[in-house]
Amino acid sequence: MDGRWPRWGADAGLVVLTLLPPLLSQPYVDTSGPAWASLTVYEAVGVVVLLLRRRLPVTAFVVAFAALLAALVGSAGAGAKLSPLVFLPLAVLLYNLGNHGTSWRRTVSAVLGVTVLSVAGLWLNRMTTESGDFQGGLDVLAALAPMPLAWAMGFAARTRQELLAAAERRAADARRAQVLETAQATQRERTRIAGEMHDVVAHSLTLLVVHAETLRARGGELPDWARAQVDGLAAAGRQSSGELRDLLRMLRDPADAVPLQPVPGLGELDALLDSHRAAGGTVELATGGELESVPGPVQLTAYRVVQEALVNARRHAPGAPVRVTVEGAAGELRCEIVNGRAARRGAAGAGVGLGLVSMEERVGALDGELTAGPTGDGGFRVVATTPWERAGV
Numbered sequence: 001m002d003g004r005w006p007r008w009g010a011d012a013g014l015v016v017l018t019l020l021p022p023l024l025s026q027p028y029v030d031t032s033g034p035a036w037a038s039l040t041v042y043e044a045v046g047v048v049v050l051l052l053r054r055r056l057p058v059t060a061f062v063v064a065f066a067a068l069l070a071a072l073v074g075s076a077g078a079g080a081k082l083s084p085l086v087f088l089p090l091a092v093l094l095y096n097l098g099n100h101g102t103s104w105r106r107t108v109s110a111v112l113g114v115t116v117l118s119v120a121g122l123w124l125n126r127m128t129t130e131s132g133d134f135q136g137g138l139d140v141l142a143a144l145a146p147m148p149l150a151w152a153m154g155f156a157a158r159t160r161q162e163l164l165a166a167a168e169r170r171a172a173d174a175r176r177a178q179v180l181e182t183a184q185a186t187q188r189e190r191t192r193i194a195g196e197m198h199d200v201v202a203h204s205l206t207l208l209v210v211h212a213e214t215l216r217a218r219g220g221e222l223p224d225w226a227r228a229q230v231d232g233l234a235a236a237g238r239q240s241s242g243e244l245r246d247l248l249r250m251l252r253d254p255a256d257a258v259p260l261q262p263v264p265g266l267g268e269l270d271a272l273l274d275s276h277r278a279a280g281g282t283v284e285l286a287t288g289g290e291l292e293s294v295p296g297p298v299q300l301t302a303y304r305v306v307q308e309a310l311v312n313a314r315r316h317a318p319g320a321p322v323r324v325t326v327e328g329a330a331g332e333l334r335c336e337i338v339n340g341r342a343a344r345r346g347a348a349g350a351g352v353g354l355g356l357v358s359m360e361e362r363v364g365a366l367d368g369e370l371t372a373g374p375t376g377d378g379g380f381r382v383v384a385t386t387p388w389e390r391a392g393v
Contacts, residue, residue: 019043025083034078042071046089057100061093091150098154194251209237232278265299276310282321289328298388301362302335305384308355309337319343341378
């Protein structure tokens, strides 16, 4: 395709519009045999050069001019006259030369060549023609005088196309530079956030683990319930520290986002529930379906949903029993976490209200659905349904 029209269609239309008018007007100028013979040969050459005008703009113009000159001189020598519309193909080829002739040296050579041919043709016409009506002079110059305008129009069209192409290249370069600048600014911000998190969160987690390990070392001086709490605190701190290191590495360099430790999945749910129990909670787990075939990203999402729901239960409903149900069937994983009424009052202002938002974003990223809300008995229920067949795995 060339623009909105096929190139062969444009060429065919141009040939018809350029070569048909001389044929239609010739009966009103001269119907003699020599006139028709000269016109037929000239138009046959015109068909070829018009079809080759894009690939050989200079050659097509010179050949067409020579053919026109031969047709004019030959018909005049035989006492015949051609239609003035025979100059149409020459105008088209001059426009094409201005539009596609990128070599100034070849263009100037072509102009000098046709000038020499013009002088030779006029001289030959005067030598071979007896009638003053057919001797080239001011009539020929009048027909050729507007021809440079066709070249100028073609050159202007080519210049405009080059300016548009240059503007498009500049716009593309500006877009690439903007994208690069945005990416660099994003990476700088990610690095800054990673540094802040390392200085604040990682330091606090390290102190927490150190204090927990210190307490474990003096476990003989602690009551049984405190030793269990300290063990859970140390394990949670170590796990959080490892996950935080992975997160910081990903923030600093997304290309180096391979986790240092295995990504948690459904197989780690038992350990997660044990940590909840170690913190004083009561939880039951029920599983069913084809859990072994659940892809890794879906398992990670389910793990994070259960983890966040247990944290929320400890914050807002301490002492309440929790029931976790995980079922996989028909290419879909369903997680339900329900906690009962709080056994004691939760901590005032616990949490910042982002837990449910985080769960919803995780589930939504896999085309899943999350519903959460209070139950009729004063508890809270979270249900996450994730289709793994559409999760891109």
